[in-house]
Amino acid sequence: MTLRLRTHLLRPMGATLSLGLCLATAQASTDPLPSWHDGSSKAAIIAYVDTVTTETNPAFIPEADRIAVFDNDGTLWSEQPLYNQLAFAIDRIHQMAPEHPQWKQTQPFKAVLENDMATALKGGERALLDLVMATHAGISTSEFAALVQQWIDTATHPKTGRKYTQMVYQPMLELLDYLQAHGFTNYIVSGGGIDFMRPWSEAVYGLPPQQVIGSSLAVRYEVIDGVPTLMRDAEIHFIDDKATKPVAIHYHIGKRPVFAFGNSDGDRQMLQWTKASPYLSFAGLVHHTDDKREWAYDRHSTIGKLDKAMDQAKSDGWTLVDMKQEWRQIFPDID
Incomplete structure (x- = not known):
């Protein structure tokens, strides 16, 4: 309800109450957090x-x-x-898979393609680095920025359905x-x-x-x-x-x-x-x-x-x- 509507409704109750409400609402509107x-x-x-x-x-x-x-x-x-950047890397693995048929038999890529993240993450830091290197390297900085922007504009979080920038x-x-x-x-x-x-x-x-x-x-x-x-x-x-x-x-x-x-x-x-x-x-x-x-x-x-x-x-x-x-x-x- 807007301040204008609130004060209009309260006018019959007296100017003092109306002024008090205005001050309270003004204070609330200046709350920095x-x-x-x-x-x-x-x-x-x-x-x-x-x-x-x-x-x-x-x-x-x-x-x-x-x-x-x-x-x-x-x-x-x-x-x-999962870290959102890892979600980006996983999506990239699925997109790039046709160009890398060997991934079907190579971990952690095999597990990612089978949507088995528990197995993929058993490889620890080394597995994560493999996924990042395969999906983040070998292209120019401008090409990578364009890929990230496209993903951010379209990808959604698996639990909430929100875009990641709405999370x-x-x-x-x-x-x-x-x-x-x-x-x-x-x-x-x-x-x-x-x-x-x-x-x-x-x-x-x-x-x-x-x-x-x-x-x-x-x-x-x-x-x-x-x-x-x-x-x-x-x-x-x-x-x-x-x-x-x-x-x-x-x-x-x-x-x-x-x-x-x-x-x-x-x-x-x-x-x-x-x-x-x-x-x-x-x-x-x-x-x-x-x-x-x-x-x-x-x-x-x-x-x-x-x-x-x-x-x-x-x-x-x-x-x-x-x-x-x-x-x-x-x-x-x-x-």
Whole structure:
């Protein structure tokens, strides 16, 4: 019901009540994090931002140093039942299979083609790398970006039927906007592929490609038919996870963050690095506790394991966001 309709209905009850409703509705409309329940996490975020952006406060941080970093998988969008980039690789295996008949007898490709992901994943990291190399390499960076964009535009999540870019967390989208409105520069620092995220990060998160940091394959320059081209090789260049996240931040940003959010042990060192800032800093973790609206997992999950980081959050005073209790809404509304 709109403010105009509400006040119209209440006019017969008196001007005082009508004015009170106007003020209450106006206050609600200025809530910077409307998808967050009023609670400890929301209060901590708002208090922190108010503190470090108030010039008269001793903890004031100049705008140039307001660097915020976010993990992607499980922090900004869902990561269950498989990492979304792995879902992309699986779809690519099925598309490319006619050109590779040997895959029918070669693991982990055989298992993927038979839709037996349990067997495919038994191969561990080596199997995942095989799938990524086969589907992500041997083409130019522009060709790969086009493939990712096409997939993002059409592929849907197996549980919800939503497009993967609709599996982002509405409360975190609000947080990105809130920080940006207060002079923070937001970055993604993810174990996911940098070239997988960059084609759609601006449309979904409002973050341009230069503010996305991730794992990467080796890329080489080549002139093909007179056209300068960057080709993606089947070789790992950088894995952006755990202790290498602060290294990636150093290489790409050149400043220590003052605000960091993750959701797993893979983000722990990034949050430690942020909390060691000489400025007043903030560290937060999304705790997946909602098995009805999303998924509930932490210490024993093979995806997004949250164990040591959760213990450190409790011992060091990091903000641990209980998704079930603290988020009014998980995913954005869609038409």
